[in-house]
Amino acid sequence: MTQNWGMTIPFYDRSLSRAQDLVAELPALGYTDVWSAEVNGADGFVPLALAAQWAPQVRLGSAIVPVSTRGPGLLAMSAATLADLAPGRFVLGIGASSPAIVERWNAGTFTKPYGRTRDTLRFLKKALAGEKVSESYETFEVKGFKLERAPKTPPKIVLAALRPRMLHLAAEEADGAITNWLSPDDVRKVRAKIGAGTELIARLFVCVDDDAERVRQTAKRMLAGYLTVPVYAAFHDWLGRGEALRPMHEAWAAGDRQAALKAIPDEVVDDLIVHGDAATCRARIKEYVANGLDTPVLAPLPGPMPIDQAVRELAPEA
Secondary structure, three states, X not given: OOOOOEEEOOOOOOOHHHOHHHHHHHHXXXXXXXXXXXXXXXXXXXXXXXXXXXXXXXXXXXXXXXXXXXXXXXXHHHHHHHHHHOOOOEEEEEEOOOHHHHHHOOOOOOOOHHHHHHHHHHHXXXXXXXXXXXXXXXXXXXXXXXXXXXXXXXXXXXXXXXXXXXXXXXXXXXXXEEEEOOOHHHHHHHHHHHOOOOEEEEEEEEEEEOOHXXXXXXXXXXXXXXXXXXXXXXXXXXXXXXXXXXXXXXXXXXXXXXXXXXXXXXXXXXHHOEEEOHHHHHHHHHHHHHOOOOEEEEEEOOOOOOHHHHXXXXXXXX
């Protein structure tokens, strides 16, 4: 599989309206991909639509769009629009997301996350191929949906997958798996579940800063926000960090946020956040690749080095 080197957009330090020049520079730096996200900032599609024009050489991917915050038909329409803008260059990343995003923020229902993801994948494969879909799935029913303009080249579809069941689904029915918050060693365990022929994509949070203590103090806030989410807690139990993270979970459950932050071991931060000078960070990213990661998607974090400089110094051709 061709080695990719991706970048997350929008960047942490600027709005999308100010990102054009840096996005346009990415191909010359050696970046092959740009990937969006969808939490509570930019949506997952508009940044990619703009990047399709700003950097017409790169592959575009969503990592990820939740399957329960849009109806199946609307999700198919959005994906078809991107596939039309960037034929053969768009990858639709979908996933279950979390109860906070689906229920508390979007008034949806977070039930049967595996089933909803599986059913959405199966629906999208048919709809994006131009078929008329009338089908009763386990988690929803579609009656007579057909895209007015199906893409000439249907996009590949990849799944957010953190544990064996979803990883197996990604390998068996999708075109790849997306994960994040893992170490280079963890890549081997994930890769073993999907086999050699399935693309593995991961967002890597990178801070170009050789002050390790400063990075750890900042990163622990990010880690606490993610690793206390049940799906990520279960992921790290499976990866073998359950005991190391138990004090954090206990403090968080007791409502003591500061104690939870302090309870995160430094070695967990060092496992999950790429940090150091630019050369050290690039070498660490290459460890992920050597262990089976096909597509590292970098997410440079704010630090003493400006984001645009970090983007340039983290490039594979730097």
